[in-house]
Amino acid sequence: MDDVANWDCWGACGEMKHVNRPVPSSAPEEAIQQLLSKARFVFGDQDWSAWSWEAREYAGTGRTPRTIRFRYAAGVFVCVKS
16 A cells, blocks of 8 residues: 555553544554654553454545554554455
């Protein structure tokens, strides 16, 4: 995936741990990496594989917005096919 768009990114683990971050004009993988940076700042470094991650497209695409889900495994994000 190399689509540049505006993304609203979310990460969550259980009911109490969650972060979000809007990331304009980027590829979804870059947007999720920026969200991970925020998650590390808020919750410290940890095993992120238990978290759910997604990027939701927003603003001015002229088409139905996409939602792309990711999982974190072996230190990298992998796109989850819906």
